[in-house]
Amino acid sequence: MPQGLPRKFRIAFIIQVVLASLAIALAVFLGSAVLKQGLMNTVLEEEATHFWQLYGASGVQPPPNTYNIRGYLVQRGHSNLVLPEQLRTLKPGFHDLDRDGLLVLVDEKPAGRLYLVFLQSQAERLAFYFGILPIISTLLAIYFVSWLTYRASKRLISPVTWLARQVAQWDPRGPDVSNLAADKLPPDVQGEARQLASALHGLAGRVSSHVERERAFTRDASHELRTPLTVIRVATDMAMAEDASPRLMRSLQRIQRAGRDMEAVIDAFLILARESDVEPQSEDFDLAEILLYEAESARSLLTGKPVDLEVTCNAKPRLHAPPRVMHVVVSNLLRNACAYTDRGRIEVTLEQDRFVVRDTGVGMSEGDTARAFEPFYRADPSRPSGTGLGLSIVGKLCARFGWRVELESELGEGTRATVFFA
Numbered sequence: 001m002p003q004g005l006p007r008k009f010r011i012a013f014i015i016q017v018v019l020a021s022l023a024i025a026l027a028v029f030l031g032s033a034v035l036k037q038g039l040m041n042t043v044l045e046e047e048a049t050h051f052w053q054l055y056g057a058s059g060v061q062p063p064p065n066t067y068n069i070r071g072y073l074v075q076r077g078h079s080n081l082v083l084p085e086q087l088r089t090l091k092p093g094f095h096d097l098d099r100d101g102l103l104v105l106v107d108e109k110p111a112g113r114l115y116l117v118f119l120q121s122q123a124e125r126l127a128f129y130f131g132i133l134p135i136i137s138t139l140l141a142i143y144f145v146s147w148l149t150y151r152a153s154k155r156l157i158s159p160v161t162w163l164a165r166q167v168a169q170w171d172p173r174g175p176d177v178s179n180l181a182a183d184k185l186p187p188d189v190q191g192e193a194r195q196l197a198s199a200l201h202g203l204a205g206r207v208s209s210h211v212e213r214e215r216a217f218t219r220d221a222s223h224e225l226r227t228p229l230t231v232i233r234v235a236t237d238m239a240m241a242e243d244a245s246p247r248l249m250r251s252l253q254r255i256q257r258a259g260r261d262m263e264a265v266i267d268a269f270l271i272l273a274r275e276s277d278v279e280p281q282s283e284d285f286d287l288a289e290i291l292l293y294e295a296e297s298a299r300s301l302l303t304g305k306p307v308d309l310e311v312t313c314n315a316k317p318r319l320h321a322p323p324r325v326m327h328v329v330v331s332n333l334l335r336n337a338c339a340y341t342d343r344g345r346i347e348v349t350l351e352q353d354r355f356v357v358r359d360t361g362v363g364m365s366e367g368d369t370a371r372a373f374e375p376f377y378r379a380d381p382s383r384p385s386g387t388g389l390g391l392s393i394v395g396k397l398c399a400r401f402g403w404r405v406e407l408e409s410e411l412g413e414g415t416r417a418t419v420f421f422a
Contacts, residue, residue: 008123013150017143024139042096044069044105044116052109063114070119075112083092087115159193162186167200180204225266232259257297268328268397285323288313291348291355294330301338308345309338312376315352319421321401329397329405332390333357333417340415372407 055061063071095104105116123134180201295311337346337359371397398405409415
C-alpha cells in the first residue's frame, strides 16, 4: 500500500528529522557566530582589563602571550614599529581581520595602547569543541531516537496494513476470507487488530452469502416471472386465432401488448440486478421502430383526453444494446407524459444522437425536477396513476448502458425529457 498508512508515517518521520536538522543547523550557525563574536570579544575585553590592573601595580608587566592570545603594548610616545605590519594602522576598538585570520582588540589608556590578537583558528577550534560537537551529538541522538520511534510505530501499524492488504485483494463478487480465519492470522495481529480481523471475517462471510442469494433470486425470478407471461401470451394467441368480436379482439390485443411490456420490464429489472461487468445480450436495432411502437401503445392512455401524440423521425440511428431496455426507457417516458398531460400535445422527436419527449402537461417545479429520478418520488401525489419508479428506472438503465438522460420542466408549462445515446 504505497499510498497508505506506512507511507504517511514515513513522511511524518522524514519531515520531523528534516525540521530538527534545519533547526540544529541554524543553531550551529548562530552559536558559532555568537561564540566567535560575542564570546571572543568578551574574553579580549576581560583580558585587557586584567592586564591594565596588573600594569598599574607594576609598570614592567609584560603584555599577554598565551596559546590563544598574543599581546603587544605600545607605550605613549613610543613608535609602533614593534607591531606587526597589519596592526599598525588600527584604531581603538575591535577589528576582524578575516584575510589574516585575526580578531584584534585595540585598547587605549593614558599609559599607551594594548593590542590583543586572538587567532581565528583558535576561535573556530573552540567553537567546534564547545558548540558544534555538542550539537552534532544532539543531532545524532535525535536521529537515533527517531529511528527507534519509527521502528516501534511500524510494528504497531503492521497488523492494520496487513488487514488492509487482505481486504484490498478481495473480489467483491466472492471475497476470499480464508486468510482472516483466527488460526491463520499472523502472530503480530493481536488485540484490536485481531478483533477487527474477526469482524471482517464474519462480514465477508455474510456478504458472500448475500451475493449468492441475490444471484439465486435473479436466476429464479427470471424463470418464475416469465412462465405466467408465456401462458398469457399463448392463450391470447389461441383466442385471437378464433372468430371473435372486434371489441374482444381489441381487448386481446391490449392483453398481448401489456404482456410484452411486462416482459420488457422484467428484462430491465434483471439487467439492473446483474453484475455491472456481466454484459447482457445485445443486438442492433432501429430506434425509430421502437419509438413508433411505444407511441402507438401509449395512445390508448390518451383515450378521452384532448391530447395529440406525434412522432417525428429526423434521422434513423441504429443502436447496439438490448432492445427491450430501450422499450422500457421510451415506454416510461411516454407513460409519464400521458399521465401528466390533460390537454395539448406530446411530441417525440428523433435525431441522430438523441430523442426528445416533450409535453404540455402540468410540469414540475425546480425542486421536483431535481428529485424526479429518486425512487418512489412523485411530484403530484394527488394523481392516481404512477408509483414514482418510472423515471428512477429510466435513469438507472441509461446509466447502465452509457446513455444520458436530461429533464427540463416548468410548472404549468410542461416537461422535456432528452435521452442522449451518442
